[in-house]
Amino acid sequence: MKIYLSVTKKPKLKKPILICAWPGMGEVALKLGSYIKDQLKMEEFAALEAPELFPPAGILIENNLIQLPKPGLGKFWFYKTKSGQNDLILFLSSAQPLLEHAYEYCRKILALSKEFAVKKIITFAAMPQAIDHTVTPEVWFAATNKKASDELEAPHLGLKALSSGQVSGLNGLLLGIAGEMGMEGICLLGEIPLFTIQIENPGSSLAILNKLNQLLKLNVDTSALASQAKFMEQEINKLIDFIQAPEQHSGPIGEEEIEKIKKSLNLYTKLPQSAREKIEKLFAEAKQDIAKANELKKELDQWNVYKEYEDRFLDLFKKPKEKEEKQHN
Secondary structure, eight states: OOOEEEESOOOOOSSOEEEEEOOOGGGHHHHHHHHHHHHHTOEEEEEEEOGGGSOOSSOEEETTEEEOOOOOEEEEEEEOOSSSSOOEEEEEESSOOOGGGHHHHHHHHHHHHHHTTOOEEEEEEEEEESOOTTSOOOEEEEESSHHHHHHHTOGGGOOEEOOSSOOOTHHHHHHHHHHHTTOEEEEEEEEEEGGGTTSOOHHHHHHHHHHHHHHHTOOOOOHHHHHHHHHHHHHHHHHHHHHSOGGGTTSOOOHHHHHHHHHHHHHHOOOOHHHHHHHHHHHHHHHHOGGGHHHHHHHHHHTTOHHHHHHHHHHTTSOHHHHHHHHHO
16 A cells, blocks of 8 residues: 655745545535635645545546546645734545545654644534524534643634544544644534535535634635525525425425435435445445445445435345346346
8 A cells, every 4th residue: 555745845834733624424524625725825735645545436437438537636735824823734635545544544644744743633524413404503523632622612612512422534533643643633513404415515614614713813704605505505495495385385394305305405416436435345345244234324324325225235135046036137
């Protein structure tokens, strides 16, 4: 397994804070990371490539020709603050690597951070909740030590502590490793409605950015992100109006309507490549060990794509003779 780090520039930074973002539910983290990069006009200075950690799970078609997708590429960006606050390093990746090798990938990110004397790491994540899409999302947090946790519990920040549970994927793993390396880590989790996990959720990204502006005194302009959040809310409203009968508009959304909305939203969105790759890997493992089917089902439910994979999932439990009969029919 090879991970290539290329550094094109070594900026002089003052007590930099590292922010990391990659694809995930609602694209909350990646959208926010990209937005911050653009708003602050950050400058690229390094790249991280690990082709073996991003095996293609399908192909792309462009101009009628089949192509293999490019492996995940992570880039480092920096920003020097003008207000005397901490400078920033931002790591953005187009995908999450295979989790069995993610430990070394994270250590590579943190090794470069150590060279710049980074003491604090921040990641973002989505937190699916039974909320309506029109409410302002709450922002939760998890921290690697009590000092950071106590600071984030300050009443004026309005953050909610995640006292139990887990932060999945690299959003949590990176912070766990950072803690082992003596760095402070926090994850900010923005709520998203349960029925919108596969659609971009700029409202959740906006909620986190508002808190981040407070924490780091960044003063990043939020107006463009607010406009995107409003537009997405209007689009979801249109879907709900289309699905629900007129006499139901004033009442709460029932389970049947939620399922219809989920299916409709899925037409406009797609599963992150890293999530699809993990699902394919679990299918392969479940074929060899049926005990893995439980983990696979949880992953499908988490992303609300069980219906898409239902036939393949049920085939795992069929006897060889039944599978042969199905193929002949």
